[in-house]
Amino acid sequence: MSEPAATRTLKRKLGSCVDTGAEARHAASFDGSKLAWTPDAVIQPRSEEDVATVLRHANRHRVPVTTRGAGSSLTGSASPVRGGWVLDLSGWRKLRVDRAAGMAYVQSGVRTGELQRAAARRGWFYPPDPSSKEFGTLGGNIACNAGGMRGGKYGVTRDYVLALRGVLPTGEIVSWSRDLRKYAAGYNMRDLWIGSEGTLGVITEAVLRLIPLPASRWTVLASFANETLALRTVKAILSARLIPSILEFLDRESVACAESATGESVFPGQAGRPVLLMELDGHPAAVRDERRRLLEIVQPRALAVREASDEKETEALWEVRRKCSGAMFELGDSKLNEDVVVPLRSQVKLMTFIRRLSRETGVPIATFGHAADGNFHVNIMYRRDDRDISTRALRALRALMRKVIELGGAISGEHGIGLAKTPFLTLEHGRAEIAAMRAVKQALDPNNILNPGKIFDVTEVWKKRPLKVRLPWDHK
Amino acid sequence: MSEPAATRTLKRKLGSCVDTGAEARHAASFDGSKLAWTPDAVIQPRSEEDVATVLRHANRHRVPVTTRGAGSSLTGSASPVRGGWVLDLSGWRKLRVDRAAGMAYVQSGVRTGELQRAAARRGWFYPPDPSSKEFGTLGGNIACNAGGMRGGKYGVTRDYVLALRGVLPTGEIVSWSRDLRKYAAGYNMRDLWIGSEGTLGVITEAVLRLIPLPASRWTVLASFANETLALRTVKAILSARLIPSILEFLDRESVACAESATGESVFPGQAGRPVLLMELDGHPAAVRDERRRLLEIVQPRALAVREASDEKETEALWEVRRKCSGAMFELGDSKLNEDVVVPLRSQVKLMTFIRRLSRETGVPIATFGHAADGNFHVNIMYRRDDRDISTRALRALRALMRKVIELGGAISGEHGIGLAKTPFLTLEHGRAEIAAMRAVKQALDPNNILNPGKIFDVTEVWKKRPLKVRLPWDHK
Secondary structure: OOOOHHHHHHHHHHHHHEEOOHHHHHHOOOOOOOOOOOOOEEEOOOOHHHHHHHHHHHHHHOOOEEEEOOOOOOOOOOOOOOOOEEEEOOOOOOEEEEOOOOEEEEEOOOEHHHHHHHHHHOOEEOOOEOOOOOOOEHHHHHHHOOOEOOHHHHOOHHHHEEEEEEEOOOOOEEEEOOOOOOOOOOOOHHHHHOOOOOOOOEEEEEEEEOEEOOOEEEEEEEEOOOHHHHHHHHHHHHHOOOOOOEEEEEOHHHHHHHHHHHOOOOOOOOOOOOEEEEEEEEOHHHHHHHHHHHHHHHOOOOOEEEEOOOHHHHHHHHHHHHHHHHHHHHOOOEEEEEEEEOOHHHHHHHHHHHHHHHHHHOOOEEEEEEOOOOEEEEEEEEOOOOHHHHHHHHHHHHHHHHHHHHOOOEOEOOOOOOOOOHHHHHHHOOHHHHHHHHHHHHHHOOOOOEOOOOOOOOOOHHHOOOOOOOOOOOOO | OOOOHHHHHHHHHHHHHEEOOHHHHHHOOOOOOOOOOOOOEEEOOOOHHHHHHHHHHHHHHOOOEEEEOOOOOOOOOOOOOOOOEEEEOOOOOOEEEEOOOOEEEEEOOOEHHHHHHHHHHOOEEOOOEOOOOOOOEHHHHHHHOOOEOOHHHHOOHHHHEEEEEEEOOOOOEEEEOOOOOOOOOOOOHHHHHOOOOOOOOEEEEEEEEOEEOOOEEEEEEEEOOOHHHHHHHHHHHHHOOOOOOEEEEEOHHHHHHHHHHHOOOOOOOOOOOOEEEEEEEEOHHHHHHHHHHHHHHHOOOOOEEEEOOOHHHHHHHHHHHHHHHHHHHHOOOEEEEEEEEOOHHHHHHHHHHHHHHHHHHOOOEEEEEEOOOOEEEEEEEEOOOOHHHHHHHHHHHHHHHHHHHHOOOEOEOOOOOOOOOHHHHHHHOOHHHHHHHHHHHHHHOOOOOEOOOOOOOOOOHHHOOOOOOOOOOOOO
16 A cells, blocks of 8 residues: 555654554554554654644644554544554653642653552552553543542542643644643633543643542452342442442452452352452541441441451452453453443442343343442453354343433443444433534534544444454453 | 514513513623623523523524523623523522432522532532522532632532533533433533533533531631741641641731721731631541641741631631621722632742732732632722722733733633633633634534623723622622
């Protein structure tokens, strides 16, 4: 294939930071979804002015531009589905923590875990905690409004973004808000960009809010006879206005997967039971009081309770949670990985539905997630080459999404729409709502160069075969 | 003046909820800014369908629609500057607190104080605390992203809005997000509406997030030799990662006004000294520890410290803060009331500048505000009929705004732009930024019917004479 004229022009302009080699183009052709479309070039800009140049040229020549951090998105939001150019900001890793003001100044390529450690060394805390944190970039976290386990108490990425700096499709550099804790001057474009998956502008820098690092933590694991009892316990805890910093739920399938992967049962004698994994944090006296109140609620409802008495035991408890996601590939070679949200009142109904759905379709479904904010990861497992089970898995997925909306929920809590959830967007949003969103897109990116094909255009991702590649963050 | 045809049509359609009487039109002609423009009609819709009808007709006939809650805005954001219709939602006061989920379901007309009390009765806390809270509505708070004294620790209105429901200029009813604690599905139109001052849609309902009510509070007042020492103490406190729930700063002019109004000095023997008024809240043991750490920082730097030992003393300390704003009218009959924000590193520089500005222009300036988030209320006082001092006051205002931007700040932290700050928007936002905001407005309200004339069009409010009316929330 000969090189498109626009790419040749860009190479002349920017030189070696524009890579049209096969290797670079392959590496940038897919993200964590492993769905690949080969771009014409990969650009590693050296400066904001380079980013501006790329966008100006792209806008003039109508070249799609997909911005990329680590590419750890699970929805295809960083896959260049319309080809064109990939703008790779993973090397933009400047990071500064302002110890007095409790703020971090980051470039888009800084890894979330890196920021957390830099903040912690100075006594500050950056709570958002997506499981991709050692790989994923803050730029990607902001573009997808990443969440994690601490959402119920601490919120998500959005809640920590004070200001963004970035580039419009015209190549103009803009700042949305400043390094200020309060702000009310003009439209809030900052929050419009957050979660817009790179479709409205390219984020180059951010100022993030930090909070004081909690002085103490306490971790406990509880096992339950069934999912209903576990989720009723969640409701009892939250209704008592106890907000654990982590309140993870794992259903029996998730636990069974983890046990099969580790070769050990979570509770001897209680194999394959659903669990809640909980953490309290804060002032030591507050944690002590809350521990007492929490155990008063949990103990009568649980089959067994295991408190972590030290760092090592805490680590052992977390191991359970970490193993479950990768271990699921024992149930199938392919996963329809959803991250739905339901209100507290609907959690039991959702799990009852999922268990029945799995029985009725004969498809294994393992569910775990962040019960304090109702964000559940529903993993529908199947074997891609088995046509029958693939069809049933897809039927289960569609039924799940309809049910989630019926229960007053949302189709995504933290992964975003990307490509993977595009078939379901209209379940959640009405015609007028989507028309308003598209009008905003049209207003801010009239030539539709920024990450085209995402969020609004329907792609049935299950029809496309994923690459057989192993990514750094793949489990097992 | 004969009634416009569009208004006649609307009256036929909606009947008695459309009021074209002189009294109603006068009452809706101004807000807390007291700048009046008489509308053609005031509509008190009975249902969301009525709101939709109003907007559909307005859109067809190009009639400006200004949505109004209590009208307590200080910037003119609820004044119908282009005439047309005022949509009065102050009667929409349905309120329900979900005790288990920790959420409140409110209609736009619910008063902020009402919600705070309803939440507190159930052990929950709604932290945003604008001083208008007994009058102002949550719809108005959301439209202007209201703040208050607790922003440094707890954030502002935006941080508590989970979902909005409302109506587009087309009359279509939309929901932005749901009663969920996590959400990542499509563009975040919710946060775009928040703070957009009624220019993008009409908010009819909201779901608000609540947090557990802190179990204990402690209040202290400290007096300082000068403003620099007081603000250096602020920096020392925040740098120690102590985040008071309230950290109010009052300069010597503000204190002098309060003392003159109450006839008592705040600290006997320390009259007219700047003060910090601080509150800690949380678990009793945490408050005890933080009290000790706070006093270790404050005592060596302060001239005098007064702790509140009971409710009555706490109330007496707050009285100082409450009196200062109204008492300022001893310094002039007119006020240019700004609510600028500066970063922590610039607080001392701002106050030094303001004191010099007051000396050089001969205009009294009293400054107080929320030091934990850098949001200062700068009150430039003058006598309207004294042409010379009016000119100097205006010169001081312009110099202040330029300085705030130079210090890395923002022209408004919580009041919004409305009419009053329109002359300064371009100081803060560049051409590309404002063009992007206007493109969003054009996309979502192509006929410019929603609160036209606000935010982007320059109005020099000081050229218009305010009404001589006394509003329920006026001091003294």
